[in-house]
Amino acid sequence: MAEPISVVSLTKTYPGASVPALKSVSLDVAPGTFLVLLGPSGSGKTTLLRCLAGIERIDTGSLSIGPRVVADGRSHVPPEQRDLSMVFQDYALWPHMTALDNVAFALRRRRLSRAECRAQAAVMLSRVGLAEFARRYPNELSGGQQQRVALARALIADTGLILCDEPLSNLDADLRERMRVEISSLVREAGATTVYITHDQAEAFALADHIGVLEEGVLVQSGSPEDVYNHPATPFVARFTGLSGELPVRVAAHGSDGTLELSADGVADGSVRLPALRPAGTPGRAARPATEADAPGSGLKPGEDALLAIRPTGVSLLHSAEEAPHLTGRVADVAFRGRGYEYAIDVPGLGRLTGVFARHRADRGDGVGLRLDPEGCHLFPADQKPAGSDTPVPALTA
Amino acid sequence: MTSLQTPPSALANGRRGASRFSPAGGGPAWLRPARFGLPAFWLILCAIILLPCACFLVLCLSPRLFDQGSQWFTLTYLRQSLTGSTAVAIVNSLWVSAAAAVMGLLIGFPVAWLAARTTMPGRRLVSGGMWLALLLPSWLPATGWERLVQQDGVMYRVGLDWPWMTHLIMGPFGVVLLLGLRCVPFSYLAISAALNGLGQEFEDAARVHGASRWQALRLIVPILAPALMSALAIGFAESISDFGVAATLAYNSNFSLATYALYAAIGNFPPSFPLAAGMSWLLVLAVSVPLFLQARALRGRSYAILSGRTRQAVRRRLSRLESVLAGTGVALFFLIMLGIPGFGAVSGSLLGDYGSSFSLTWVNYQALFQQSGLIGPLERSMVYGLITATATVFLGFIAARLLSQRRRTASTGAMDFLLLASVALPGVVFGAGYIFAFNLPIMSTLHIDLYQTVQLLVIAYVASSLPTNARVLVGSVSQLQPSLRDAARAHGAGAVVGWARGVLPVVSRPLLMAWLYTFCGVFLELPLSQLLYAPGSPPAAISIEDNLSNYHFGVGMAQSVLAVFIAFAVVGIVLGAYRLFAPAGWRRIGGTVRG
Numbered sequence: 001m002a003e004p005i006s007v008v009s010l011t012k013t014y015p016g017a018s019v020p021a022l023k024s025v026s027l028d029v030a031p032g033t034f035l036v037l038l039g040p041s042g043s044g045k046t047t048l049l050r051c052l053a054g055i056e057r058i059d060t061g062s063l064s065i066g067p068r069v070v071a072d073g074r075s076h077v078p079p080e081q082r083d084l085s086m087v088f089q090d091y092a093l094w095p096h097m098t099a100l101d102n103v104a105f106a107l108r109r110r111r112l113s114r115a116e117c118r119a120q121a122a123v124m125l126s127r128v129g130l131a132e133f134a135r136r137y138p139n140e141l142s143g144g145q146q147q148r149v150a151l152a153r154a155l156i157a158d159t160g161l162i163l164c165d166e167p168l169s170n171l172d173a174d175l176r177e178r179m180r181v182e183i184s185s186l187v188r189e190a191g192a193t194t195v196y197i198t199h200d201q202a203e204a205f206a207l208a209d210h211i212g213v214l215e216e217g218v219l220v221q222s223g224s225p226e227d228v229y230n231h232p233a234t235p236f237v238a239r240f241t242g243l244s245g246e247l248p249v250r251v252a253a254h255g256s257d258g259t260l261e262l263s264a265d266g267v268a269d270g271s272v273r274l275p276a277l278r279p280a281g282t283p284g285r286a287a288r289p290a291t292e293a294d295a296p297g298s299g300l301k302p303g304e305d306a307l308l309a310i311r312p313t314g315v316s317l318l319h320s321a322e323e324a325p326h327l328t329g330r331v332a333d334v335a336f337r338g339r340g341y342e343y344a345i346d347v348p349g350l351g352r353l354t355g356v357f358a359r360h361r362a363d364r365g366d367g368v369g370l371r372l373d374p375e376g377c378h379l380f381p382a383d384q385k386p387a388g389s390d391t392p393v394p395a396l397t398a
Numbered sequence: 399m400t401s402l403q404t405p406p407s408a409l410a411n412g413r414r415g416a417s418r419f420s421p422a423g424g425g426p427a428w429l430r431p432a433r434f435g436l437p438a439f440w441l442i443l444c445a446i447i448l449l450p451c452a453c454f455l456v457l458c459l460s461p462r463l464f465d466q467g468s469q470w471f472t473l474t475y476l477r478q479s480l481t482g483s484t485a486v487a488i489v490n491s492l493w494v495s496a497a498a499a500v501m502g503l504l505i506g507f508p509v510a511w512l513a514a515r516t517t518m519p520g521r522r523l524v525s526g527g528m529w530l531a532l533l534l535p536s537w538l539p540a541t542g543w544e545r546l547v548q549q550d551g552v553m554y555r556v557g558l559d560w561p562w563m564t565h566l567i568m569g570p571f572g573v574v575l576l577l578g579l580r581c582v583p584f585s586y587l588a589i590s591a592a593l594n595g596l597g598q599e600f601e602d603a604a605r606v607h608g609a610s611r612w613q614a615l616r617l618i619v620p621i622l623a624p625a626l627m628s629a630l631a632i633g634f635a636e637s638i639s640d641f642g643v644a645a646t647l648a649y650n651s652n653f654s655l656a657t658y659a660l661y662a663a664i665g666n667f668p669p670s671f672p673l674a675a676g677m678s679w680l681l682v683l684a685v686s687v688p689l690f691l692q693a694r695a696l697r698g699r700s701y702a703i704l705s706g707r708t709r710q711a712v713r714r715r716l717s718r719l720e721s722v723l724a725g726t727g728v729a730l731f732f733l734i735m736l737g738i739p740g741f742g743a744v745s746g747s748l749l750g751d752y753g754s755s756f757s758l759t760w761v762n763y764q765a766l767f768q769q770s771g772l773i774g775p776l777e778r779s780m781v782y783g784l785i786t787a788t789a790t791v792f793l794g795f796i797a798a799r800l801l802s803q804r805r806r807t808a809s810t811g812a813m814d815f816l817l818l819a820s821v822a823l824p825g826v827v828f829g830a831g832y833i834f835a836f837n838l839p840i841m842s843t844l845h846i847d848l849y850q851t852v853q854l855l856v857i858a859y860v861a862s863s864l865p866t867n868a869r870v871l872v873g874s875v876s877q878l879q880p881s882l883r884d885a886a887r888a889h890g891a892g893a894v895v896g897w898a899r900g901v902l903p904v905v906s907r908p909l910l911m912a913w914l915y916t917f918c919g920v921f922l923e924l925p926l927s928q929l930l931y932a933p934g935s936p937p938a939a940i941s942i943e944d945n946l947s948n949y950h951f952g953v954g955m956a957q958s959v960l961a962v963f964i965a966f967a968v969v970g971i972v973l974g975a976y977r978l979f980a981p982a983g984w985r986r987i988g989g990t991v992r993g
Contacts, residue, residue, distance in 0.1 A: 092599035109608030
């Protein structure tokens with residue numbers, strides 16, 4: 001039965017480290033949710049997962065799995081008593097056991113007979129397509145097969161919580177994609193709550209019901225994949241989930257129609273007029289006025305510096321002079337991508353935009369016009385504090 | 399328009415051209431080092447390892463071939479070595495070595511575990527202590543123990559009248575104890591390496607999937623099985639081929655071991671080389687079998703558990719009581735292994751040879767510098783050590799380069815086998831082979847009159863050290879990317895500069911450690927020295943043994959203490975110089991970089 005998870009103000013500092021690995025992380029995960037924790041190396045996602053597993057002890061805060069508090073500042077339930085399973089980054093298959101024995105091991109806690117354990121393990125191995133490899137040792141299996149054995153071991157005990165520690169990071173691109181689909185379907189079939197960590201935003205968006213983004217030990221945003229992509233809470237989240245580029249701009253004026261007029265030193269006439277630009281982090285489908293009160297960029301006033309974060313989907317290369325460009329630049333690089341071309345464009349005085357897609361070809365050095373789509377542009381105050389500053393971190397719900 | 403088609407002939411010419419003018423080229427192909435280097439190296443290996451040892455071993459089966467008997471083929475000497483006193487010696491060696499190997503494992507495993515996986519106090523000193531023990535030849539602690547417990551020894555002089563202790567140490571128990579303690583560093587190093595590579599994941603995975611701490615430990619012990627088997631095999635091989643304890647404590651306890659029996663077969667009058675060769679066969683067999691089984695077991699269970707993503711294991715925080723118990727246990731072990739024999743040696747060097755009181759005196763050390771013939775052997779051994787270590791590391795590096803080539807040829811395969819088999823040759827067999835081979839009439843005919851010369855002794859030192867050196871260096875050298883040297887050369891460095899700038903820094907530390915290990919080994923080497931030293935030029939170990947066996951205990955112990963001091967001073971100076979003068983980048987590679 002799927003278990004809910006509740007993490008309250010969890011803080012963890014490793015012995016000898018000066019900076020906490022996790023800073024007051026709070027998170028609620030509903031039963032059966034596939035939660036992906038996304039963040040770069042050192043952001044604390046592995047530490048959070050290991051705290052959930054009981055491999056690491058927490059310093060303060062509390063951690064509950066189902067109705068039971070499994071860790072707080074004083075008590076710590078050991079991993080073997082948390083009734084969960086885990087897929088490790090290196091799979092951690094015991095090298096002296098066959099694939100069958102590795103999988104059967106996870107059933108020992110169910111107090112079944114050895115024969116029953118092995119029979120169920122064989123069934124599970126056939127479910128992951130490894131029936132004929134049951135008697136092989138891990139070093140006789142390919143990376144993908146080892147991955148499947150690790151997955152079978154995690155699934156067989158039918159625990160309410162499955163933890164996945166970057167299980168696809170050691171696989172090549174093609175196999176990674178295939179295994180991603182298998183993990184997604186098998187884990188959802190099992191119906192367990194899943195916490196999956198990765199630093200790959202594409203993998204996160206493809207797998208998750210909910211995503212939590214970690215930065216320097218702080219959970220900076222949590223929400224559905226669409227929310228996180230469309231309404232990034234901070235420049236870091238925007239950056240980590242994929243940007244074409246960032247332009248330093250200044251708010252010139254608020255238009256009566258909800259538009260924001262931005263000025264930028266490098267722009268030809270000193271200003272760029274963007275219709276109905278949404279301040280970053282604002283939930284909602286399309287344009288919101290710049291005065292929206294609950295958004296990070298909502299307080300921006302004329303004359304203030306800001307950061308314009310542009311998704312690849314938020315910028316397009318103009319083919320003809322029919323439309324007025326928002327920005328002009330010069331082609332720094334072009335790469336043929338089959339269905340079209342991907343450009344790197346230098347915008348004089350502002351920087352470089354990458355991943356700009358167009359169906360038509362322009363050559364290196366050509367001057368081009370760019371049009372921004374407010375759906376893919378997010379405006380942040382230029383002085384927005386990074387994660388880990390003294391700002392209180394609100395509890396996030398997945 | 400540019401054509402993309404290239405005629406096959408042009409490609410072929412291009413390849414030939416590349417071959418002719420490749421960066422490695424520097425003259426006609428047949429003159430290149432690669433062409434004559436391998437045969438020359440094989441010639442050296444045949445001259446110093448293969449022929450002496452092979453001749454000696456074949457002698458047992460065909461004495462007529464060497465004018466040592468009438469039979470072209472016989473098993474008489476092999477049978478003879480399995481009867482009477484030699485059989486007793488071999489049986490003794492077998493059970494003593496097995497017991498020592500088990501003892502080494504039983505101590506080495508927990509010590510390695512405590513040092514690698516817990517917060518035991520003093521854990522950082524354990525590795526240094528093990529290396530210290532490894533650098534000491536086995537006869538040194540043996541003589542220290544002897545001097546401590548023998549009649550009129552230090553123990554009796556301080557008033558401890560414990561004849562039971564004398565009987566205990568001067569007998570099979572003492573032999574097993576000393577050889578077992580000798581095995582501990584080997585076990586420790588083998589198991590530590592495995593523990594370092596084991597990472598935390600296997601234990602975590604077990605616990606996450608329902609195993610208790612104890613069950614998780616039981617689960618991962620089999621993963622260490624290859625290391626445990628290595629520890630047992632190496633311990634057994636080291637013990638059965640040991641000559642230091644056999645010629646000192648065991649001999650003085652009237653407990654016969656195979657290596658000393660072999661030596662006696664040659665040293666007694668009339669010498670029996672065929673019988674010694676028969677015993678050599680048995681010794682080589684006894685060493686080879688466990689090493690072969692271990693190599694086979696390792697091949698079959700290559701778990702390859704070390705990866706770039708291996709998570710460093712978390713040390714278990716010991717409670718105060720556990721810390722005290724663990725720290726005391728390990729300290730006690732070092733006290734028995736190093737402290738007691740060290741105390742025996744140092745106090746023995748500060749006592750007069752006769753009398754029964756514990757009155758300390760410097761007279762033995764004064765004698766070292768006043769009497770002729772006492773310091774000379776130490777100086778001599780130091781020179782032998784310097785020459786041998788330098789030559790061995792040079793040849794060992796070449797051998798390692800040849801063995802680590804990706805393209806495996808019959809020649810490199812044979813060399814690999816020869817060097818691996820030679821590791822299993824006890825020093826005393828090497829020495830006996832040298833005596834026999836370089837005493838053959840054909841040597842005089844060829845004007846190779848090396849028998850009973852210093853040169854032959856040094857060659858034998860090199861030959862016996864080379865296999866181990868090559869095996870040790872092959873690990874580091876096989877990690878060298880050919881592109882390192884190529885990159886240096888492609889960017890304008892000549893062959894020598896390219897090697898010195900691109901390759902040497904990467905292997906400098908292993909080369910240095912191999913040099914030091916060889917130096918220390920040769921400086922106090924016993925079996926080869928015993929069999930091959932030139933008359934009138936005894937090396938350090940022989941001089942010390944002579945003094946001890948002639949009841950000049952004080953002077954002999956003073957020589958031992960001074961010799962150990964010199965050996966460690968050389969180690970300290972060389973490592974200090976490396977630390978001070980080697981470029982920072984050299985020191986980073988292969989060192990422990992703490993993040």
